[in-house]
Amino acid sequence: MRILIVEDEPGIYNFLKQGLEEESYAVDIAEEGKKGLQLALSGEYDLLLLDWMVPGMSGIEICRQFRKEFKDTPVIFLTAKDTVDETIFGLQAGANDYIKKPFHFEELLERIKVQLRPKSGEHSIFKLGNITLNTTTHQVLKAEEVISLTQKEFALLEYLMRNKGIVCRRSRIIESVWDIHFEYNTGVIDVYINALRKKLKLGEDENYIQTVRGVGYVAKEI
Protein backbone atom coordinates (compact mmCIF):
# COMPACT_ATOMS: atom_id res chain seq x y z
CA MET A 1 0.00 0.00 0.00
CA ARG A 2 1.38 3.39 -1.00
CA ILE A 3 0.74 6.52 1.00
CA LEU A 4 1.51 10.09 -0.03
CA ILE A 5 2.16 12.61 2.71
CA VAL A 6 1.90 16.30 1.81
CA GLU A 7 3.45 18.16 4.72
CA ASP A 8 6.18 20.76 5.05
CA GLU A 9 7.45 20.22 8.59
CA PRO A 10 10.30 17.70 8.58
CA GLY A 11 9.68 16.86 12.23
CA ILE A 12 6.22 15.59 11.42
CA TYR A 13 6.80 13.90 8.12
CA ASN A 14 9.88 12.05 9.25
CA PHE A 15 8.07 10.76 12.28
CA LEU A 16 5.16 9.65 10.09
CA LYS A 17 7.32 8.16 7.38
CA GLN A 18 9.25 6.07 9.84
CA GLY A 19 6.17 4.88 11.71
CA LEU A 20 4.28 4.00 8.56
CA GLU A 21 7.21 2.22 6.98
CA GLU A 22 7.50 0.08 10.09
CA GLU A 23 3.93 -0.89 9.40
CA SER A 24 5.10 -1.76 5.91
CA TYR A 25 3.45 0.98 3.95
CA ALA A 26 5.38 2.58 1.09
CA VAL A 27 5.60 6.29 1.89
CA ASP A 28 6.40 9.30 -0.28
CA ILE A 29 6.69 12.89 0.88
CA ALA A 30 5.85 16.15 -0.82
CA GLU A 31 6.90 19.28 1.02
CA GLU A 32 5.14 21.65 -1.27
CA GLY A 33 1.56 21.90 -2.50
CA LYS A 34 1.86 21.88 -6.29
CA LYS A 35 4.36 19.05 -6.15
CA GLY A 36 2.01 17.18 -3.87
CA LEU A 37 -0.91 17.48 -6.26
CA GLN A 38 1.23 16.44 -9.17
CA LEU A 39 2.39 13.30 -7.36
CA ALA A 40 -1.12 12.54 -6.15
CA LEU A 41 -2.50 12.75 -9.67
CA SER A 42 0.02 10.15 -10.83
CA GLY A 43 -2.47 7.67 -9.42
CA GLU A 44 0.11 5.56 -7.69
CA TYR A 45 -1.23 6.08 -4.19
CA ASP A 46 -3.81 4.23 -2.15
CA LEU A 47 -4.22 7.00 0.40
CA LEU A 48 -3.37 10.69 0.87
CA LEU A 49 -2.38 12.38 4.10
CA LEU A 50 -2.73 16.13 3.60
CA ASP A 51 -1.61 18.83 5.91
CA TRP A 52 -4.05 21.68 6.17
CA MET A 53 -1.49 24.34 5.44
CA VAL A 54 1.33 23.70 2.99
CA PRO A 55 3.29 26.20 0.93
CA GLY A 56 2.18 26.62 -2.65
CA MET A 57 -1.33 25.21 -2.48
CA SER A 58 -3.66 24.49 0.45
CA GLY A 59 -4.50 20.93 1.40
CA ILE A 60 -8.12 21.67 0.61
CA GLU A 61 -7.36 22.72 -2.90
CA ILE A 62 -5.23 19.63 -3.45
CA CYS A 63 -8.07 17.50 -2.16
CA ARG A 64 -10.62 19.15 -4.41
CA GLN A 65 -8.51 18.78 -7.51
CA PHE A 66 -7.59 15.23 -6.63
CA ARG A 67 -11.21 14.24 -6.10
CA LYS A 68 -12.10 15.22 -9.64
CA GLU A 69 -9.89 12.43 -10.93
CA PHE A 70 -9.97 9.87 -8.13
CA LYS A 71 -13.34 9.34 -6.54
CA ASP A 72 -12.52 6.44 -4.28
CA THR A 73 -9.02 7.01 -2.95
CA PRO A 74 -9.28 8.00 0.69
CA VAL A 75 -7.96 11.37 1.85
CA ILE A 76 -7.19 12.16 5.48
CA PHE A 77 -6.45 15.67 6.69
CA LEU A 78 -3.91 16.51 9.35
CA THR A 79 -5.10 19.68 10.96
CA ALA A 80 -4.24 21.89 13.86
CA LYS A 81 -7.58 23.61 13.60
CA ASP A 82 -10.66 22.03 14.98
CA THR A 83 -13.01 24.90 14.46
CA VAL A 84 -16.21 23.93 12.75
CA ASP A 85 -15.77 26.42 9.96
CA GLU A 86 -12.54 24.89 8.81
CA THR A 87 -13.44 21.23 8.87
CA ILE A 88 -16.58 21.89 6.85
CA PHE A 89 -14.53 22.80 3.85
CA GLY A 90 -12.41 19.72 4.27
CA LEU A 91 -15.43 17.50 4.19
CA GLN A 92 -16.99 19.41 1.35
CA ALA A 93 -13.79 19.04 -0.61
CA GLY A 94 -14.25 15.30 -0.32
CA ALA A 95 -12.00 14.31 2.58
CA ASN A 96 -12.83 10.99 4.19
CA ASP A 97 -11.51 11.76 7.64
CA TYR A 98 -9.39 14.23 9.54
CA ILE A 99 -7.25 14.11 12.64
CA LYS A 100 -6.26 16.95 14.90
CA LYS A 101 -2.67 17.71 15.75
CA PRO A 102 -1.20 16.73 18.04
CA PHE A 103 -2.31 13.14 17.59
CA HIS A 104 -1.14 9.73 18.75
CA PHE A 105 0.44 7.75 15.98
CA GLU A 106 -1.67 4.76 16.98
CA GLU A 107 -4.83 6.69 16.32
CA LEU A 108 -3.72 7.85 12.92
CA LEU A 109 -2.78 4.28 12.08
CA GLU A 110 -6.20 3.08 13.10
CA ARG A 111 -7.86 5.60 10.85
CA ILE A 112 -5.64 4.74 7.95
CA LYS A 113 -6.53 1.09 8.40
CA VAL A 114 -10.22 1.90 8.51
CA GLN A 115 -9.97 3.79 5.26
CA LEU A 116 -7.96 1.12 3.51
CA ARG A 117 -9.98 -1.80 4.78
CA PRO A 118 -13.12 -1.67 2.66
CA LYS A 119 -11.42 -0.73 -0.60
CA SER A 120 -13.95 -2.83 -2.48
CA GLY A 121 -17.27 -1.07 -2.78
CA GLU A 122 -17.87 0.35 0.69
CA HIS A 123 -18.14 4.09 0.63
CA SER A 124 -17.92 6.36 3.57
CA ILE A 125 -19.52 9.45 2.06
CA PHE A 126 -23.15 9.64 0.99
CA LYS A 127 -25.03 12.48 -0.64
CA LEU A 128 -28.72 13.29 -0.73
CA GLY A 129 -29.59 16.60 -2.32
CA ASN A 130 -27.47 19.14 -0.50
CA ILE A 131 -26.98 16.80 2.45
CA THR A 132 -23.60 15.12 2.93
CA LEU A 133 -23.12 12.28 5.39
CA ASN A 134 -19.71 10.90 6.33
CA THR A 135 -19.73 7.59 8.14
CA THR A 136 -16.17 7.71 9.45
CA THR A 137 -16.28 11.14 10.96
CA HIS A 138 -19.94 10.75 11.87
CA GLN A 139 -20.73 14.18 10.55
CA VAL A 140 -23.62 15.52 8.55
CA LEU A 141 -23.71 18.70 6.53
CA LYS A 142 -26.61 20.47 4.95
CA ALA A 143 -25.14 22.84 2.41
CA GLU A 144 -22.55 24.77 4.43
CA GLU A 145 -24.05 23.98 7.78
CA VAL A 146 -23.00 21.27 10.21
CA ILE A 147 -26.03 19.40 11.53
CA SER A 148 -25.52 17.87 14.92
CA LEU A 149 -27.25 14.49 15.14
CA THR A 150 -27.40 11.92 17.92
CA GLN A 151 -26.22 8.35 17.43
CA LYS A 152 -29.63 6.96 16.54
CA GLU A 153 -30.57 9.89 14.34
CA PHE A 154 -27.32 9.41 12.48
CA ALA A 155 -27.79 5.66 12.17
CA LEU A 156 -31.29 6.10 10.75
CA LEU A 157 -30.22 8.75 8.28
CA GLU A 158 -27.26 6.62 7.23
CA TYR A 159 -29.55 3.67 6.61
CA LEU A 160 -31.91 5.72 4.49
CA MET A 161 -29.06 7.31 2.55
CA ARG A 162 -27.34 3.99 1.93
CA ASN A 163 -30.62 2.89 0.41
CA LYS A 164 -31.27 6.09 -1.51
CA GLY A 165 -34.20 5.72 -3.87
CA ILE A 166 -35.25 2.40 -2.36
CA VAL A 167 -38.34 2.25 -0.20
CA CYS A 168 -37.32 1.04 3.25
CA ARG A 169 -39.88 -1.06 5.12
CA ARG A 170 -40.31 -0.38 8.78
CA SER A 171 -39.39 -3.94 9.66
CA ARG A 172 -36.06 -3.71 7.85
CA ILE A 173 -35.26 -0.37 9.42
CA ILE A 174 -35.99 -1.76 12.87
CA GLU A 175 -33.78 -4.76 12.17
CA SER A 176 -30.85 -2.79 10.81
CA VAL A 177 -30.87 0.33 12.92
CA TRP A 178 -32.32 -0.96 16.16
CA ASP A 179 -31.30 -4.60 15.95
CA ILE A 180 -34.75 -5.78 16.96
CA HIS A 181 -35.81 -8.94 15.19
CA PHE A 182 -39.31 -9.75 16.34
CA GLU A 183 -42.08 -7.35 17.31
CA TYR A 184 -42.23 -4.39 15.00
CA ASN A 185 -44.97 -2.78 17.04
CA THR A 186 -43.18 0.32 18.11
CA GLY A 187 -43.39 3.91 17.06
CA VAL A 188 -39.73 4.82 17.46
CA ILE A 189 -39.04 5.14 13.78
CA ASP A 190 -41.71 7.79 13.31
CA VAL A 191 -40.33 9.77 16.20
CA TYR A 192 -36.84 9.74 14.74
CA ILE A 193 -38.00 10.53 11.22
CA ASN A 194 -39.71 13.50 12.74
CA ALA A 195 -36.54 14.57 14.52
CA LEU A 196 -34.48 14.21 11.35
CA ARG A 197 -36.90 16.26 9.29
CA LYS A 198 -36.79 18.94 11.92
CA LYS A 199 -33.03 19.05 12.35
CA LEU A 200 -32.44 18.92 8.61
CA LYS A 201 -35.16 21.52 8.10
CA LEU A 202 -36.81 19.61 5.29
CA GLY A 203 -39.73 21.70 4.15
CA GLU A 204 -42.21 21.05 1.36
CA ASP A 205 -39.68 21.98 -1.29
CA GLU A 206 -36.91 19.78 0.09
CA ASN A 207 -38.85 16.70 1.03
CA TYR A 208 -35.86 14.37 0.84
CA ILE A 209 -37.31 11.89 3.31
CA GLN A 210 -40.67 10.82 2.01
CA THR A 211 -43.32 8.74 3.73
CA VAL A 212 -44.61 5.68 1.92
CA ARG A 213 -47.91 5.02 3.56
CA GLY A 214 -48.31 1.53 4.95
CA VAL A 215 -44.72 0.58 4.18
CA GLY A 216 -42.03 2.91 5.43
CA TYR A 217 -39.84 5.72 4.15
CA VAL A 218 -37.63 6.64 1.17
CA ALA A 219 -34.71 8.98 0.82
CA LYS A 220 -35.06 10.68 -2.56
CA GLU A 221 -33.78 13.73 -4.34
CA ILE A 222 -37.36 14.76 -5.05
Next chain:
Amino acid sequence: MRILIVEDEPGIYNFLKQGLEEESYAVDIAEEGKKGLQLALSGEYDLLLLDWMVPGMSGIEICRQFRKEFKDTPVIFLTAKDTVDETIFGLQAGANDYIKKPFHFEELLERIKVQLRPKSGEHSIFKLGNITLNTTTHQVLKAEEVISLTQKEFALLEYLMRNKGIVCRRSRIIESVWDIHFEYNTGVIDVYINALRKKLKLGEDENYIQTVRGVGYVAKEI
Protein backbone atom coordinates in the same frame (compact mmCIF):
# COMPACT_ATOMS: atom_id res chain seq x y z
CA MET B 1 -34.32 -30.76 9.30
CA ARG B 2 -36.44 -32.86 11.66
CA ILE B 3 -38.70 -31.33 14.26
CA LEU B 4 -40.49 -33.14 17.08
CA ILE B 5 -43.69 -31.61 18.40
CA VAL B 6 -44.92 -32.74 21.79
CA GLU B 7 -48.48 -31.48 22.06
CA ASP B 8 -51.79 -33.10 22.82
CA GLU B 9 -54.28 -30.83 21.07
CA PRO B 10 -54.87 -32.02 17.51
CA GLY B 11 -56.04 -28.58 16.46
CA ILE B 12 -52.66 -27.15 17.25
CA TYR B 13 -50.38 -29.92 16.14
CA ASN B 14 -52.09 -30.43 12.82
CA PHE B 15 -51.84 -26.75 12.08
CA LEU B 16 -48.16 -26.77 13.00
CA LYS B 17 -47.37 -29.98 11.16
CA GLN B 18 -48.92 -28.71 7.96
CA GLY B 19 -47.28 -25.32 8.16
CA LEU B 20 -43.85 -26.69 8.96
CA GLU B 21 -44.03 -29.35 6.27
CA GLU B 22 -44.82 -26.66 3.74
CA GLU B 23 -41.55 -25.10 4.84
CA SER B 24 -39.99 -28.48 4.17
CA TYR B 25 -39.25 -29.58 7.67
CA ALA B 26 -39.81 -33.22 8.59
CA VAL B 27 -42.29 -33.23 11.46
CA ASP B 28 -43.19 -35.91 14.01
CA ILE B 29 -45.85 -35.65 16.68
CA ALA B 30 -46.06 -37.07 20.18
CA GLU B 31 -49.36 -36.59 21.96
CA GLU B 32 -48.14 -37.86 25.27
CA GLY B 33 -45.23 -36.92 27.50
CA LYS B 34 -43.37 -40.19 28.02
CA LYS B 35 -43.65 -41.07 24.37
CA GLY B 36 -42.38 -37.60 23.55
CA LEU B 37 -39.29 -37.96 25.68
CA GLN B 38 -38.59 -41.41 24.29
CA LEU B 39 -38.74 -40.10 20.72
CA ALA B 40 -36.66 -37.06 21.60
CA LEU B 41 -33.96 -39.19 23.12
CA SER B 42 -33.68 -41.17 19.90
CA GLY B 43 -31.52 -38.25 18.80
CA GLU B 44 -33.09 -37.97 15.39
CA TYR B 45 -34.35 -34.42 15.84
CA ASP B 46 -32.79 -31.05 15.17
CA LEU B 47 -35.32 -29.14 17.26
CA LEU B 48 -38.03 -29.77 19.85
CA LEU B 49 -41.32 -27.93 20.21
CA LEU B 50 -42.72 -28.70 23.63
CA ASP B 51 -46.11 -27.83 24.94
CA TRP B 52 -46.07 -26.69 28.52
CA MET B 53 -48.77 -29.10 29.63
CA VAL B 54 -48.98 -32.56 28.12
CA PRO B 55 -50.47 -35.69 29.64
CA GLY B 56 -47.98 -38.10 31.19
CA MET B 57 -45.03 -35.80 31.74
CA SER B 58 -44.68 -32.01 31.76
CA GLY B 59 -42.82 -30.24 29.01
CA ILE B 60 -40.36 -29.01 31.58
CA GLU B 61 -39.50 -32.46 32.75
CA ILE B 62 -39.04 -33.63 29.16
CA CYS B 63 -36.75 -30.68 28.53
CA ARG B 64 -34.70 -31.35 31.61
CA GLN B 65 -34.22 -35.03 30.85
CA PHE B 66 -33.51 -34.29 27.22
CA ARG B 67 -30.87 -31.71 28.08
CA LYS B 68 -28.86 -34.25 30.02
CA GLU B 69 -28.19 -36.12 26.80
CA PHE B 70 -28.35 -33.41 24.17
CA LYS B 71 -26.70 -30.16 25.11
CA ASP B 72 -26.98 -28.33 21.81
CA THR B 73 -30.32 -29.26 20.30
CA PRO B 74 -32.63 -26.27 20.59
CA VAL B 75 -35.87 -26.54 22.54
CA ILE B 76 -38.75 -24.10 22.16
CA PHE B 77 -41.70 -24.05 24.55
CA LEU B 78 -45.25 -23.37 23.51
CA THR B 79 -46.95 -21.86 26.48
CA ALA B 80 -50.23 -20.26 27.38
CA LYS B 81 -48.76 -18.87 30.56
CA ASP B 82 -46.62 -15.83 30.54
CA THR B 83 -46.27 -15.41 34.25
CA VAL B 84 -42.71 -14.94 35.34
CA ASP B 85 -42.78 -17.88 37.75
CA GLU B 86 -43.54 -20.36 35.03
CA THR B 87 -41.10 -19.28 32.37
CA ILE B 88 -38.27 -19.31 34.88
CA PHE B 89 -38.47 -23.05 35.13
CA GLY B 90 -38.49 -23.39 31.39
CA LEU B 91 -35.30 -21.45 31.09
CA GLN B 92 -33.71 -23.24 34.00
CA ALA B 93 -34.62 -26.53 32.40
CA GLY B 94 -32.54 -25.43 29.44
CA ALA B 95 -35.08 -24.17 26.92
CA ASN B 96 -33.70 -21.91 24.23
CA ASP B 97 -36.84 -19.91 23.59
CA TYR B 98 -40.55 -19.88 24.26
CA ILE B 99 -43.57 -18.49 22.51
CA LYS B 100 -46.90 -17.61 24.02
CA LYS B 101 -50.15 -18.99 22.69
CA PRO B 102 -51.87 -17.75 20.73
CA PHE B 103 -49.05 -17.01 18.31
CA HIS B 104 -48.71 -16.17 14.64
CA PHE B 105 -47.25 -19.04 12.67
CA GLU B 106 -44.85 -16.60 11.02
CA GLU B 107 -43.39 -15.69 14.34
CA LEU B 108 -42.86 -19.28 15.40
CA LEU B 109 -41.21 -19.95 12.07
CA GLU B 110 -38.87 -17.03 12.58
CA ARG B 111 -37.85 -18.34 15.95
CA ILE B 112 -37.31 -21.84 14.66
CA LYS B 113 -35.09 -20.44 11.94
CA VAL B 114 -33.10 -18.42 14.45
CA GLN B 115 -32.49 -21.53 16.52
CA LEU B 116 -31.51 -23.67 13.56
CA ARG B 117 -29.35 -21.08 11.87
CA PRO B 118 -26.14 -21.17 13.87
CA LYS B 119 -26.08 -24.92 14.42
CA SER B 120 -22.29 -24.88 14.33
CA GLY B 121 -20.84 -23.55 17.52
CA GLU B 122 -23.06 -20.59 18.39
CA HIS B 123 -24.76 -21.07 21.69
CA SER B 124 -27.66 -19.12 22.98
CA ILE B 125 -27.41 -20.03 26.66
CA PHE B 126 -24.49 -19.04 28.85
CA LYS B 127 -23.84 -19.86 32.49
CA LEU B 128 -21.69 -18.13 35.05
CA GLY B 129 -21.98 -19.53 38.55
CA ASN B 130 -25.69 -19.46 39.32
CA ILE B 131 -26.34 -16.90 36.60
CA THR B 132 -28.04 -17.99 33.38
CA LEU B 133 -28.16 -15.77 30.32
CA ASN B 134 -30.27 -16.54 27.26
CA THR B 135 -29.49 -14.51 24.16
CA THR B 136 -32.65 -15.31 22.23
CA THR B 137 -35.13 -14.50 24.93
CA HIS B 138 -32.90 -11.76 26.30
CA GLN B 139 -33.45 -12.97 29.82
CA VAL B 140 -31.14 -13.34 32.77
CA LEU B 141 -31.67 -15.45 35.85
CA LYS B 142 -29.77 -15.53 39.08
CA ALA B 143 -30.71 -18.77 40.78
CA GLU B 144 -34.53 -18.72 40.75
CA GLU B 145 -34.82 -15.01 40.28
CA VAL B 146 -35.39 -13.12 37.05
CA ILE B 147 -33.03 -10.16 36.78
CA SER B 148 -34.35 -7.35 34.66
CA LEU B 149 -31.55 -5.74 32.67
CA THR B 150 -31.59 -2.94 30.14
CA GLN B 151 -30.27 -3.45 26.60
CA LYS B 152 -26.78 -2.19 27.30
CA GLU B 153 -26.50 -3.99 30.61
CA PHE B 154 -27.50 -7.18 28.85
CA ALA B 155 -25.08 -6.64 25.98
CA LEU B 156 -22.19 -6.06 28.36
CA LEU B 157 -23.01 -9.10 30.47
CA GLU B 158 -23.37 -11.20 27.33
CA TYR B 159 -19.97 -10.08 26.12
CA LEU B 160 -18.32 -10.94 29.41
CA MET B 161 -20.07 -14.30 29.62
CA ARG B 162 -19.21 -15.24 26.05
CA ASN B 163 -15.61 -14.62 27.05
CA LYS B 164 -15.82 -16.38 30.39
CA GLY B 165 -12.40 -16.76 31.97
CA ILE B 166 -10.77 -14.44 29.47
CA VAL B 167 -9.69 -10.99 30.54
CA CYS B 168 -11.57 -8.45 28.43
CA ARG B 169 -9.73 -5.23 27.66
CA ARG B 170 -11.69 -2.03 27.83
CA SER B 171 -10.93 -1.22 24.24
CA ARG B 172 -12.37 -4.53 23.04
CA ILE B 173 -15.47 -4.13 25.16
CA ILE B 174 -16.03 -0.65 23.81
CA GLU B 175 -15.65 -1.93 20.27
CA SER B 176 -17.95 -4.90 20.65
CA VAL B 177 -20.64 -3.59 22.94
CA TRP B 178 -20.67 0.10 22.08
CA ASP B 179 -19.38 -0.07 18.52
CA ILE B 180 -16.95 2.78 19.15
CA HIS B 181 -13.67 2.35 17.33
CA PHE B 182 -11.49 5.28 18.31
CA GLU B 183 -11.29 7.13 21.59
CA TYR B 184 -11.49 4.80 24.53
CA ASN B 185 -11.49 7.72 26.93
CA THR B 186 -14.91 7.23 28.41
CA GLY B 187 -16.05 5.87 31.70
CA VAL B 188 -19.22 4.15 30.52
CA ILE B 189 -17.96 0.64 31.00
CA ASP B 190 -17.25 1.23 34.67
CA VAL B 191 -20.69 2.67 35.19
CA TYR B 192 -22.33 -0.35 33.61
CA ILE B 193 -20.13 -2.85 35.44
CA ASN B 194 -21.27 -1.11 38.57
CA ALA B 195 -24.92 -1.44 37.55
CA LEU B 196 -24.50 -5.12 36.73
CA ARG B 197 -22.83 -5.91 40.03
CA LYS B 198 -25.64 -4.14 41.80
CA LYS B 199 -28.49 -5.76 39.91
CA LEU B 200 -26.90 -9.19 40.12
CA LYS B 201 -26.11 -8.58 43.80
CA LEU B 202 -22.56 -9.78 43.48
CA GLY B 203 -21.02 -9.53 46.91
CA GLU B 204 -17.55 -10.46 48.13
CA ASP B 205 -18.38 -14.15 48.07
CA GLU B 206 -19.86 -14.12 44.57
CA ASN B 207 -17.43 -11.87 42.80
CA TYR B 208 -18.18 -13.23 39.33
CA ILE B 209 -17.19 -10.03 37.56
CA GLN B 210 -13.66 -9.21 38.59
CA THR B 211 -11.68 -6.07 37.90
CA VAL B 212 -8.29 -6.44 36.26
CA ARG B 213 -6.53 -3.24 37.12
CA GLY B 214 -5.19 -1.35 34.14
CA VAL B 215 -6.76 -3.73 31.64
CA GLY B 216 -10.45 -4.44 32.06
CA TYR B 217 -12.74 -7.10 33.52
CA VAL B 218 -13.14 -10.88 33.65
CA ALA B 219 -16.18 -13.06 34.19
CA LYS B 220 -15.07 -15.96 36.36
CA GLU B 221 -16.61 -18.56 38.60
CA ILE B 222 -14.27 -17.45 41.41
Next chain:
DNA sequence: TTTGCTCGATGAGAATTTTAATCGTAGAAG
Protein backbone atom coordinates in the same frame (compact mmCIF):
# COMPACT_ATOMS: atom_id res chain seq x y z
C1' DT C 1 5.60 2.36 56.59
C1' DT C 2 4.35 6.40 54.51
C1' DT C 3 3.40 9.26 50.63
C1' DG C 4 1.82 10.16 46.21
C1' DC C 5 -0.32 8.91 42.11
C1' DT C 6 -3.29 6.51 39.11
C1' DC C 7 -7.20 3.96 38.19
C1' DG C 8 -11.62 2.23 39.35
C1' DA C 9 -16.07 2.89 42.13
C1' DT C 10 -19.87 5.47 42.84
C1' DG C 11 -23.53 8.88 42.64
C1' DA C 12 -25.85 12.66 40.56
C1' DG C 13 -27.24 15.10 36.72
C1' DA C 14 -27.58 15.84 31.64
C1' DA C 15 -28.63 13.99 27.24
C1' DT C 16 -30.52 10.62 24.53
C1' DT C 17 -33.76 7.15 23.50
C1' DT C 18 -38.16 5.05 23.99
C1' DT C 19 -42.97 4.85 25.13
C1' DA C 20 -47.43 6.41 25.12
C1' DA C 21 -51.21 9.41 24.19
C1' DT C 22 -53.43 12.65 21.21
C1' DC C 23 -54.17 14.97 16.90
C1' DG C 24 -54.51 15.36 11.90
C1' DT C 25 -54.86 13.62 7.38
C1' DA C 26 -54.95 10.38 3.39
C1' DG C 27 -57.44 6.96 1.43
C1' DA C 28 -61.36 3.75 1.48
C1' DA C 29 -66.20 2.93 1.81
C1' DG C 30 -70.64 4.35 1.49
Next chain:
DNA sequence: CTTCTACGATTAAAATTCTCATCGAGCAAA
Protein backbone atom coordinates in the same frame (compact mmCIF):
# COMPACT_ATOMS: atom_id res chain seq x y z
C1' DC D 1 -69.10 14.34 -1.57
C1' DT D 2 -69.16 12.93 3.09
C1' DT D 3 -67.87 9.95 6.67
C1' DC D 4 -65.03 6.61 8.75
C1' DT D 5 -60.89 4.37 9.69
C1' DA D 6 -56.29 3.57 10.01
C1' DC D 7 -51.92 5.29 9.83
C1' DG D 8 -48.51 8.66 10.49
C1' DA D 9 -47.19 13.19 12.89
C1' DT D 10 -46.37 15.30 16.92
C1' DT D 11 -45.75 16.16 21.68
C1' DA D 12 -44.89 15.13 26.36
C1' DA D 13 -43.25 12.18 29.76
C1' DA D 14 -40.74 8.00 31.28
C1' DA D 15 -36.73 5.18 30.97
C1' DT D 16 -32.28 4.44 29.64
C1' DT D 17 -27.75 5.76 28.60
C1' DC D 18 -23.86 8.64 29.11
C1' DT D 19 -20.94 12.23 31.23
C1' DC D 20 -18.78 14.26 34.83
C1' DA D 21 -17.09 15.06 39.38
C1' DT D 22 -15.72 13.16 43.63
C1' DC D 23 -14.14 9.59 46.55
C1' DG D 24 -11.43 5.56 47.83
C1' DA D 25 -8.37 1.74 47.14
C1' DG D 26 -4.26 -0.37 45.01
C1' DC D 27 0.32 0.03 43.70
C1' DA D 28 4.91 2.01 43.37
C1' DA D 29 8.60 4.77 45.12
C1' DA D 30 10.92 6.74 48.85
